[in-house]
Amino acid sequence: MNGPAAEFSMPRSSWAAAVLPPVVALTAILALWEVYVRVRDVKDYLLPPPSAVFRALWDDPDRFASAAATSLTAALGGLVLASGIAFGLAVLAAHSRVLERAIYPPALLVKVTPIVALYPLLAIWFGFGIGPKVAIAALITFFPMLVNAIVGLRSVDPQALDAMRVLAASRWEIFRRLRFPSSLPYVFAALRISVPLSLVGAVVAEFLSGSSGMGQLILIANGAFDTASLFGAVFVLAALGVSLTALVGYVEGRVLDWHVSAGA
Amino acid sequence: MTSTLDLAADGALTVSVRGVTHRYPGADGRALLALDGVDLDVRAGEFVSIVGPSGCGKSTLLRLVAGLIASQAGGIEVLGGTPGDAQRAHALGLVAQEPGLLPWRDVAANVRLPLDVTRTPDGARVNALLEQVGIADFAGYRPGALSGGMRQRVALARALVHRPRLLLMDEPFGALDELSREAMRVELLRIWEQERIAVLFVTHSVAEAVLLSDRVVVMSGRPGRVRAVIDVPLPRPRGEAQESSAAFIETAAAVRAALRAGDDGGAA
Ligand SMILES: Nc1ncnc2c1ncn2[C@@H]1O[C@H](COP(=O)(O)OP(=O)(O)OP(=O)(O)O)[C@@H](O)[C@H]1O
Ligand SMILES: [Mg+2]
DSSP states (O other): HHHHHHTHHHHHHHHHHHHHHHHHHHHHHHHHHHHHHHHTTTOOOOOOOOHHHHHHHHOOOOHHHHHHHHHHHHHHHHHHHHHHHHHHHHHHHHHHHHHHHHHHHHHHHHHHHHHGGGGGHHHHHHTSHHHHHHHHHHHHHHHHHHHHHHHHHHHOOOOHHHHTTTTOHHHHHHHHIIIHHHHHHHHHHHHHHHHHHHHHHHHHHHHHHSSSSHHHHHHHHTTTOOHHHHHHHHHHHHHHHHHHHHHHHHHHHHHHHSSHHHHO | HHHHHHHHHHHOEEEEEEEEEEEEEOSSSSEEEEEEEEEEEEEOOOOEEEEOOOSSSSSHHHHHHSSSSSOOOOEEEEETTTTHHHHHHOOOEEEEOOOOTTTTTTTTHEEEEEEEETTTTOHHHHHEEEEEEEEOOTTTGGGGSSSSSHHHHHHHHHHTTTSEEEEEEEEEEEEESSHHHHHHHHHHHHHHHHHHHHHEEESSSSHHHHOOSSEEEEEETBBBEEEEEEEEOOSSSSGGGGGHHHHHHHHHHHHHHHHHTTTTTOOO
C-alpha cells in the first residue's frame, strides 16, 4: 500500500538494522553468561560473571588504559612502519616486473616464517622496550599491504591509462592521478586485515617479553588467578580491535565514496 | 565547413603510414602477423574511417599511430614527426570503446584531466566542451552516476579539451545502443566541423563510416592489409537525412563489396 513511503524510510531503518542486531545479540550473550554463572555457581577463577569483569575494569581503569595505550602504540607503530615500507616497495614492484620478482621471495619468506620464532632475535637487536613489539607487529602486517598494494597499483583502467599515455604523461603524473587512487580500495582492504593483526603482534610480543602492555597485564592476572581482570583485558582488546576496524571503515567510506563498494 | 575543406585541400599529411607490418608473439610460440604492409594517409582536417573484419588489426593500427605500441617495421609519421613527438606536442586525442574515466573525479574534472597533465588550465575550454557534448548539466556528477552514452560523451570531451590535431577513435560508439549511437554520430559530425581536426575512426558499421568520413579504408582479415580506399562524395555538412541519398547508398554498397571481396578468395 505505502510501498514508496517504506522505501524513503530505508536509510534510517537500515542503519538501525545494521546496529541493533549485534547490540541485541551481545547483550543477550552477556545476560545468558551472567545468569549461567550465577545459577550454576561457577567459580570466579574459572569463569567470572560479566558484572565482575566490568567491576574489575571499573575499579582500576588506569591500569587497563595505560596497558592499552602501550600495546596500541606498539601495534600502530608497527602497522604504520610496515605499511609505509610495503607500499613503497609495492610502488617499485608495480613499475618493474624484475623488481617484483626480486621483492616477492623475501617477502614471502617473511610471511611463511612463524614471526614469533624471531622474537629472541628481535629482543637481542631491539632490547626489551617497545622495539621488538613494533618489529613483530610490523613483520606480521607487512605482507598483506605489500601484496594488496602491488595488485592495486596494477589494477588501473587500461583505457584511462591509454588516455594519459597519448599525452606523454610522465610516470609520476600517471602514478599520482591514476595508479595511486586506483590502489586505494586495495590499500584499505589490506588495512582491514592488518589492523587486527598488528594488535595480535603487539600482544604476543608482550607475552614473550612480559615487560609491559596488555600482554603483561594478562600474564599477571593469570598468575594471580584474577580471571576477571584477564577477561577485562580481553574485552579491552576486543573493543580496541572493533574501534580501529570501524575507524578504518569510516575513513575508507569518506575517501572511497566513488568506489562501487561504497554504495553497498 | 569551407575552412575544413581548405585544410583538407592543402594536402598536408596528418598521418602517413607506409608499409607497416606488425607481429604479436603468438600463444604457440609462432608470431602472429597482425598487419602486413599497410599504407594509410590522413590529411589535415580529414575524417578517415577504417572498417574491416574483427581481428584484422584495426586497433593495432590505431595504437601504432597513437604511439601506444612501438612500431616494428615500416614508417609511421604523425604531423611530420614520430607518434612519440605527437604525444609530447599534446597533439593526440583518444577515444576507445570503453570510456576509461576516473571514477573519483566528477565529469568536469574528468574532462579537465588532459589540461591537468599538460599543466595548461583552461576552465572556459572545459565548460565549452561540456556544453558542446551536451553534458553541462552533469558537470558535478561522478561517472558512476551516468549512463553509458553520457560517459562516452565525457570521454569525447576529454579527448578534445587540449585541442589535439588528430583524434583517434576506436569503435567509440561500439558499446552504445542504436539510438545513442545515432545521436553521437550527429554530435561528432557537428563537433568535428567546429574543431576542424583530423579524425581516424575505427568502426564495424559501414553506414557509420560512410556517413562520417571523407574516405573509408577497407581492411582484409588476418593478416590485416588495406584492400580498398573509398572516397565518400557526400556534401558537407552531413546528417542522418543523407543516409537515403543515392550517393550514400552507392558508397555503402561499394564499401560492403570491398569488405566481402575476400570471402570468395578474390582480391580487390
Ligand atoms: N597484445 C596482443 N598480444 C597478442 N596478440 C594480439 C594483441 N593484440 C591484438 N592481438 C592480435 O592481433 C590481431 C589484431 O588485433 P586487433 O585488436 O588490432 O584487431 P581489430 O581489428 O581491432 O579487431 P576488433 O574489430 O575485434 O576490435 C588479432 O588476431 C589479435 O588476436
Ligand atoms: Mg579493435
